[in-house]
Amino acid sequence: MHIDYTLSKGAFRLSVDIALPENGISVLFGPSGCGKTTLLRCIAGLEPTATGTLIVGAQTWQSHEINLPPHRRQIGFVFQDATLFNHLSVRNNLYYGWKRIAPALRHDLSPIIGLLGIGDLLNRKPYELSGGQMQRVGIARALAVSPQLLLLDEPLSSLDTAKKNEILQYIEKLRDIIHIPVLYVTHSMNEVVRLADYIVVLKNGVVCAQGKLSDVLTNIDSAIILGDEAGTVLTATVDKIDKRWNLASIRFNGGSVWIRDCGYLQGALVRIRILARDVSIASNYPSLTSIQNIFEGEVDSIGNDEHHSLSLVRIKVGASFILARLTRRALRQLEIVVGKKIWAQVKSAAIIE
Known part of the structure; x- marks a missing residue:
């Protein structure tokens, strides 16, 4: 059209x-x-x-x-x-x-x-x-x-x-x-x-x-x-249910993310949303952290954000992309550049419903 x-x-x-x-x-x-x-x-x-x-x-x-x-x-x-x-x-x-x-x-x-x-x-x-x-x-x-x-x-x-x-x-x-x-x-x-x-x-x-x-x-x-509202929407599948902790593992084209169990059946096709403000970056694998969703990725691109103190970082995780919002200070301290291998920490993700 x-x-x-x-x-x-x-x-x-x-x-x-x-x-x-x-x-x-x-x-x-x-x-x-x-x-x-x-x-x-x-x-x-x-x-x-x-x-x-x-x-x-x-x-x-x-x-x-x-x-x-x-x-x-x-x-x-x-x-x-x-x-x-x-x-x-x-x-x-x-x-x-x-x-x-x-x-x-x-x-x-x-x-x-x-x-x-x-x-x-x-x-x-x-x-x-x-x-x-x-x-x-x-x-x-x-x-x-x-x-x-x-x-x-x-x-x-x-x-x-x-x-x-x-x-x-x-x-x-x-x-x-x-x-x-x-x-x-x-x-x-x-x-x-x-x-x-x-x-x-x-x-x-x-x-x-x-x-x-x-x-x-x-x-x-x-x-x-x-x-x-900047962030990522991923098409994913409910992979498994952890009844002990009331969590669901959702598999996307790049890994799996744990979210709270919303009652979806195993195999269900869903959309999950990850906001850029809920993603942080580490240069090394964070071994002691409460964050359950950590992905190895590569910095694909970096851009300015709406406020001069902030930057947006696009991270390639498998065949998918995740956005992170960082301060420019953190960007400099971590020496984040395009092509660098990093660890993306997803603090929050949710099924869109």
């Missing part, structure tokens, strides 16, 4: 040129006002003064010669608020758009209804639903029109933590079964590391970084943009 847009609105200017995967979840990440929602509106055809190119699959939806109106772009759009029709039941909300697409595009909505757990809500009106229920119905309604592209604009922003976690579980399930690109907007790094396959970092209307999640998070140049 190719997205190339330019738009000026007062003092703000959006200038974006990105290529996204044709499936999985691509996350637009950045602070409020950076242009995330504006870009979604351009893609949906809701910004008439936006110029550029939009290619989805083999179809061109916008170019110098073509500009499909919003109703001809096969898009499912989920807003911050579900924006359901209050006078219609949940069932009729779902079928409102379904009835307006070509018969050849219609599909049985039962699987979506079951997956999102809204079967017992079909006869209710929107005002009888909780915020989380409304967002699940909103997602189902967006998928009911057989979209070629699903846009989610901060769908969790109005929900409390418990409801956010509930909706995230449903979105994770959708990621595994729908074979269309999903573009998800958020300013929450917790949502990014849980959902993203691909990430685009926006700042002041321009792209600061883009790529596979693990590549962007461990890139020294983009990590500084993430500030205190």
Whole structure:
């Protein structure tokens, strides 16, 4: 999917040129006002003064010669608020758009209804639903029109933590079964590391970084943009459970890390997150330490951090990379340079859930 847009609105200017995967979840990440929602509106055809190119699959939806109106772009759009029709039941909300697409595009909505757990809500009106229920119905309604592209604009922003976690579980399930690109907007790094396959970092209307999640998070140049959230996300497998100490050994492409046992079954595929601030470096193997996760590695790159007293160090551990945040003083004292063999001490790691 190719997205190339330019738009000026007062003092703000959006200038974006990105290529996204044709499936999985691509996350637009950045602070409020950076242009995330504006870009979604351009893609949906809701910004008439936006110029550029939009290619989805083999179809061109916008170019110098073509500009499909919003109703001809096969898009499912989920807003911050579900924006359901209050006078219609949940069932009729779902079928409102379904009835307006070509018969050849219609599909049985039962699987979506079951997956999102809204079967017992079909006869209710929107005002009888909780915020989380409304967002699940909103997602189902967006998928009911057989979209070629699903846009989610901060769908969790109005929900409390418990409801956010509930909706995230449903979105994770959708990621595994729908074979269309999903573009998800958020300013929450917790949502990014849980959902993203691909990430685009926006700042002041321009792209600061883009790529596979693990590549962007461990890139020294983009990590500084993430500030205190800089770190590593690793895809890993639950290797074994230590019932005596209530710990789980999680194996990644570079070693194993011990974390508290969260009840995952042996063999389960998980994502683990290691923040740069939770990683320290030793020149020699630390034999007497309370830290349980120690990895031999090699310094791959070194970069400046957001504060002049700090540096970011990217460490190659097996086929994976881990970030560490050190003071420049420690960097000098330990004589840390690119290529040096070191020991990375991971003070904390957690399964993303």
